[in-house]
Amino acid sequence: MKAAIFVKPGKMEMTEIDKPTIETPDDAIIRVVRASVCGSDLWWFRGLTPRDPNTQAGHEAIGVVEEVGQDVTNVHPGDFVIVPFTNGCGHCAACRAGFDGNCLNHQSGASSYQAEYVRYPSANWGLVKVPGKPEDYTDDMLNSLVTLADVMATGYHAAFTAEVKPGSSVVVMGDGAVGLCGVIAAKLMGAKQIIAMSRHEDRQKLALEFGATDIVAERGDEAVDHVMTITDHGADAVLECVGTEQSVDTAVKVGRPGAVVGRVGIPQNPNMNTNNLFWNNTGLRGGIAAVTTYDRATLLDAVLSGKIQPGKVFTQRFTLDQIQEAYDAMDQRKAIKSLLVFD
């Protein structure tokens, strides 16, 4: 089968490899219909985090189940599914509490998703079934469904852990695809004021389309000052969708006393002075999204009903043969997010 391979920093390649096979009774093999490139893929693409050369890549896809292991009864060959980047068992303490991204029975070994076929462990509970067949959906709807494998669920996790409530004022740090999905999530949860921290015109425009009420283009202390002038001493909730030290620092400062920062940006520097948190009663939550939980509870319905259109974050589309261009477009900020379309 065709698969994208990371050769070395800055270099992706399409190659032919063996098709994955069922390895455990809870596996499924999925034929990929659409996949995408994630902002977190850029970390190793840019050489900022290590990754073994000549390894497969990708963790966002939708597809059709081709084969299942003997313990898989909830999905069947022919089912159209979202393939989450998480693999929840559905019955451990973490999954039961709604944190399936931290499944205590997590089985590693999922194959990567920028390929024609994927092996997905914990398939019985983890896969999210979509009604009908891919052919039943419009192009735009398929794109939105792809975001439910990671980026939309991750933006939702930021808003969920930041405890956004109806009427909340919300700051969203980061105007990448996750931050933009954070805007969608805040709006979906009934936020009244949504402040998008963005300095790129295309992303500002999309943020406003998704429900942002204010744009703040400054960074650091200037950004904090700006937020203070347009809120009542800070926002009720803050979504941290970047992960850099400056972004986390600003996130902690733009909340009112008692605000909660929900973060999904992978922390660049985990060491933090927590005095600002304690003395301002600012909460810090977040981590890995609970994709299956959020998709089933809220997001799939919101997409299928047309209430949210997160697929708009895909501003360029590619085939697997064009994998290098797909990464380059995001690396060079020519695309907000790159879509991969399969035949």
Next chain:
Amino acid sequence: MKAAIFVKPGKMEMTEIDKPTIETPDDAIIRVVRASVCGSDLWWFRGLTPRDPNTQAGHEAIGVVEEVGQDVTNVHPGDFVIVPFTNGCGHCAACRAGFDGNCLNHQSGASSYQAEYVRYPSANWGLVKVPGKPEDYTDDMLNSLVTLADVMATGYHAAFTAEVKPGSSVVVMGDGAVGLCGVIAAKLMGAKQIIAMSRHEDRQKLALEFGATDIVAERGDEAVDHVMTITDHGADAVLECVGTEQSVDTAVKVGRPGAVVGRVGIPQNPNMNTNNLFWNNTGLRGGIAAVTTYDRATLLDAVLSGKIQPGKVFTQRFTLDQIQEAYDAMDQRKAIKSLLVFD
């Protein structure tokens, strides 16, 4: 009037000073009926944090209003009140959000409470009226009311910010008066399992009386292992009522994925590696308690109805003349908490 004075580390003295007077229109002068020594007072009493010599001390009291400023209309001379250690205005963004311990209009200058009279700013909203007169209440009830000035509200804040829910499993770090009040709060919120981390027999006994279901006497990694064996991969909520680096570290490790640590122990070392938080989706919340909010919403009723009896944390009583003994008893762990009784 008589007042307790901090002379130098290890040395308290009772002395005569001028009675406070109304200084702002939102002030009240309160005749103190009972006061107490707080665990946080031990930090400077032990010389671990700096404090100017020859300064007044104390921040927990109940009393009778003697005089009010011209803007004070909610309480009147003769009213029996709890005198919170916080001074909320009631109308700023922090107070409205239920975080009056972080009042944005905070007026400093409250006089200290281990004295016959107290000047309390933000009296109109901040003071908590108790029905009737002190003489109407039993000795035990008066003691419980004293805890509503700080320690019971602070224990409640730990449980509130840890997001304890009916049926939760809860770990309480710290067996001082705040930790014990944290046990009471967890029980009041409907926790099913309450694990008190305690190695002192008198405190273990009181924790069990207050609703603890399990005692863990180990510390550090052994404590984590013990909690893991008696919970399903960690507690749903963790109350951090100590503030030392070891306690905060343990608190972060004893929660299941997605658990929230509510901390009220003043952080000894604010620098924290937050990787454990992020990768386990563990939340970190907490800070200064919202005394007036909690007293009015829940705690005063719970005390007056006899549902909770936090006054039991006072295991020794003293007069103001015995202020040195009152501090010594807590410093030497002879008392869980020292009560100060006024004539």
